[in-house]
């Protein structure tokens with residue numbers, strides 16, 4: 001478990017943090033007691049949450065493997081969280097170059113410790129709602145050279161960005177990337193916002209992390225010029241071919257039809 005002394009200069013261990021709650025739900029150990037208590041509140045609202053976050057990470061793994069099979073050797077990842085528990089560089093082919101990023105300075109600092117001096121990996125602070133901050137920085141050219149045909153990770157972040165911000169990010173990334181680049185995205189298809197979903201929204205708002213629910217149809221409108229590749233918008237459990245062990249009753253109680261993922265191409 002994380003010790004307060006590890007990060008006392010950068011983290012406030014008296015306040016729960018969305019990234020560390022996510023780490024706990026994922027089975028990681030970079031979290032404080034205060035995060036674990038908040039995670040228990042999340043689980044009370046949605047008992048399937050630990051399984052849901054694992055599905056999100058498994059989709060990331062599946063997308064990474066597919067894109068490596070297609071020959072991608074450079075990955076640019078947004079809202080990465082901690083680079084543990086089957087993250088991109090752990091499932092990609094050896095020698096794959098990865099630039100991770102996250103808005104949370106604590107996550108970035110921890111990530112530097114975890115990665116060490118791996119020459120193929122960088123981890124920088126960036127708001128996924130303003131990808132231009134990262135694209136315009138030196139780090140991209142330093143690791144990728146002039147090559148802009150890359151695989152882009154935008155996983156597990158769509159519900160933390162407003163429609164307007166998503167539209168902006170996807171457009172900036174489209175304009176920056178070379179033809180043939182691909183981006184993988186996951187979101188939750190929230191047709192009707194249930195009491196559970198409202199409660200979750202309230203809890204995350206208190207943490208300073210607003211949630212923006214939307215339907216799959218709405219996301220498909222926001223991606224604009226990006227082309228959908230096969231098999232299209234598909235439930236995450238289908239992508240990884242697994243029964244994620246959450247009853248229909250629990251899913252219905254939360255109101256989401258499913259969490260889904262898609263890989264898009266320029």
Ligand SMILES: C[S@@+](CC[C@H](N)C(=O)[O-])C[C@H]1O[C@@H](n2cnc3c(N)ncnc32)[C@H](O)[C@@H]1O
Nearest residue numbers: 019057079080081102103104127128155156160
């Ligand atoms: C649900 S995790 C996603 C982790 C990872 N991408 C995955 O697929 O497993 C969410 C992460 O998004 C980060 N985050 C939240 N809002 C963000 C933003 N606007 N820009 C970048 N990162 C953000 C949080 O700090 C947290 O680490």
